[in-house]
Amino acid sequence: MRARDLLADFPVVTLDTPVIEAARLLADQDLPGLIVVDEQGLPSSILPGTQVLRLAVPGYCQDDPALARVIDEAHADEFLKTLAGxxxxxxxxxxxxxxxxxxxxxxxxxxxxxxxxxxxPLVAVVEDGRLLGAVTLQALLDRALAS
Known part of the structure; x- marks a missing residue:
């Protein structure tokens, strides 16, 4: 089995895409991450969903998880709003x-x-200077475990 057998169309974003838009795309399509493309439409990076969270979660909560517990629930539920802009x-x-x-x-x-x-959690597949799609961890494990 080869990458071409596991390949799926995959949404892309650019470096200038708003993070909140990327987060919505991740959530709406249950994606593990996104392919970031350059001006030519070629992958320049992979943005795992965890990196979007890293940007939204206050640094002090990442450094000391106990501090996340002291934030009241109403404010904790709105942490993604910090991604605006x-x-x-x-x-x-x-x-x-x-x-x-x-x-x-x-x-x-x-x-x-x-x-x-x-x-x-995903690999971009490129051939002849063109993005063909991606292979996700889920697709790889599904096929590998079914064998």
Whole structure:
């Protein structure tokens, strides 16, 4: 089984897409993350849903989870509103990192290794300078476990 066999169309965003719009896309379509594309429509990054949360959750709550417990429920339920005015660019991890991008001939093991190595729930599949879609962790596990 190859990447092309697990491939699915996948929504993309740009660096300038509002983060709240990206969060809605993640939620509405139950996605594990999003592909961030450049001006040519090629993947420039993968935005896992956890990175959107990282941007929304106050730093003091990430540093000391006990502080999250002292926030009253009414305010805690509205933490995603802090994303207003921010773009995907702000949500991306800082620094150079390997991108989870492969070609359609990648094997299931190659896909799994790439996901594990890059801590990404999806891999963008590119051929001849064109984004074909993505393979998600869910699709990979479904097919691998069914074998």
């Amino acid at each position: 921010r773009t995907v660019r702000a949500a991306l991890p800082k620094g150079e990192r390997e991108l989870p991008i492969t070609d359609p001939d990648a094997t299931v093991l190659e896909l799994a290794a790439l996901m594990a190595r890059t801590h990404s």
